[in-house]
Amino acid sequence: MMAATEEPVSTEEPQARGIVDDVINAVSDAVDESKDVANDITGGAVGDIENAAHNVQNKLGAGLPSLSLPGSRKAGYWIAFMLIAAAVLIGASAQYAGENSSYGDYAVSVGAVGAGLGLLTLLVYRSRDSNLKKVQFELQGVGQVTNEMLIAFFFFVWWVVGACVLTFNFVPFAITGNGYFSLWAGAFASAGYLADASGRTLDSLASRARSKGPLFGLIVPSVVLIIATTTDNSFGQSRLDLDQCKYGLSVGIISLVGILFLLALDDRGSRLDFGRNGQRMADTLPKLVAFVLVCLWAAAAIVLTFDKPFTNTSLANGYFACWLGLILSFCFAVQEIEELRKIVDDATAASA
Known part of the structure; x- marks a missing residue:
């Protein structure tokens, strides 16, 4: 038998593939280099444009309707939240109309x-x-005021005034229920809408609120407790006839004054020269105020909710104000303790 002859292996095909791969790699490198040069010239604008294009493409691909203007921050969701609260409030209050x-x-x-x-x-x-x-106009400390901000401000005033008037004076809504929660939910949503509509004009205030969140939040229970202890009860009698309410009123006032003082100190302290000893006192003062606030609110929660008059949620504003004030004052104290611990650690590390 004759031995089978093998066909010679062609080396042209691998060589052609290698040439094509080299060309592709060279083109890819050239494109990358051109992008780098363009980014260097435009300060990264090319990359930003590409990212924006991808974002637009993703949004168009999702096909979801938008409830807000381009660039707005989910304002439509806050309005939808207010609509739900309004619907619940109408249902809860219809029986009392007329x-x-x-x-x-x-x-x-x-x-x-x-x-x-x-x-x-x-x-x-x-x-x-x-x-x-x-x-429409400009306000010092706020900046430009737009139509959207004016609409949001109206919603805020409308809901907050309604919540305060009805939950303090209208007996059916002073008790926890659909009417009570819908009013405060509407007030909360309107506050969120106002913050959203304000946008970057209030960014400095927003950054302070994040750093001093519990302190800002403590303003609400302080004001609510002041109102709750000074309004008349369902029999037309002043609650200030009770010694417990007098103490609650004093806690609300002291707390509010202390909060405003600390916020003013935080705002102006960075621009003032206290000296070495004065600066040390300025750094220590918030810790002392935090300790006093915790003691005051703890006593208020015990006296007013265990004794009288806010022993249950039949007087919901006073009841929730006491416990919310205690929680927020405790959070503020923890925040100050962590800051004090950081100062001590830094001083120890510097002296080592």
Whole structure:
């Protein structure tokens, strides 16, 4: 038998592939180098444009409708939250309307106006009306005030006033229930919408609020406790006839004054020269105030919720104010302790 002859292996195909790979790699390197040069010239703008294009492509691909103007910060969600609160409030207050009760009629109006204007505002957002961003005037310390900010401010005042009037004076809504929670939910949503609409004009305040969150939050229970202890009860008698309410009023006032003092010190302290000893005292003062606030609010929670008059949620504002004040004052104290510990650690490390 004759031996089978092997066909010679061609070396042209691997060589051609190698040439193609070299060309592709060279083109890829050239593209990368051109991008680097373009980024160096434009300060990275090319990369930013590419990222923006990818973001737009992703949003268009998702196909989700937007409730807010381009660049707004989820304002539509806050308005939707207010609409839900308004619907619940209308349902809870409808039974009290027309019963010779001005508070019942007012409760319905709070929900109706909140719902009507909320729907109208949503329609304006859906139409992408640029007039919402139109600047009306400027305020010192705030900056440019737009139509959107004015609308948000109206919602905030409308809901907060409604919540305060009805939950302090209207007996059915002074007790925890749909009416009570819908009012405060609307007030919370309106505050979120105002913060969202304000945007970057209040960024400095927002950064301070993040660093002093518990201290800012403590303003709310302080004010609520002052009102709760000074309003008349359901029998028309002043709660200040009770020694417990007098103590609660003093706690609210002392707490509010202390908070405002610390915020003013934090705002102006960086621009003042206290000297070495004065600066040490300025750094120690917030820790002392935090300790005093914890003691005051702990005593208020014990006296007012275990003795009288806020022993249950039938007087919900006073009850929640006591416990929220205690929680926030404790959080503020913990924050100050952590800051003090950091100062001690830094001083120890520097002396070592």
